[in-house]
Amino acid sequence: MVAWTITLTETAAKKIHDFMAQTGKEGYGLRMRVAGGGCSGLQYQLGIDEKAAPGDKVIESNGVPIFVDLKSALYLAGTEVDYIEGLMESGFKITNPNAKSTCGCGQSFH
Numbered sequence: 582m583v584a585w586t587i588t589l590t591e592t593a594a595k596k597i598h599d600f601m602a603q604t605g606k607e608g609y610g611l612r613m614r615v616a617g618g619g620c621s622g623l624q625y626q627l628g629i630d631e632k633a634a635p636g637d638k639v640i641e642s643n644g645v646p647i648f649v650d651l652k653s654a655l656y657l658a659g660t661e662v663d664y665i666e667g668l669m670e671s672g673f674k675i676t677n678p679n680a681k682s683t684c685g686c687g688q689s690f691h
Contacts, residue, residue, distance in 0.1 A: 613625070614626040
């Protein structure tokens, strides 16, 4: 069984902090969700929320509060979020040990 954690790399945390500062949302947290859809059946959703909703799991990684609803928490245990920047692609890269398969873009999984 995978421990219930979500880890942000330093690079991902910096990008999130920078985004919150640019949008006037300092002190907010990262909302992570899993929703139906995408080419592999489930897709990741990231957003910024002012506070946790009732019943959310709340953790902190590299100074960023992370809010996860209980259904999504089942799929996200042990997940690492990184930020990559290159010529061919830039954006958040999610590595999820619970995913049995992923699509080519890495934004959906089964």
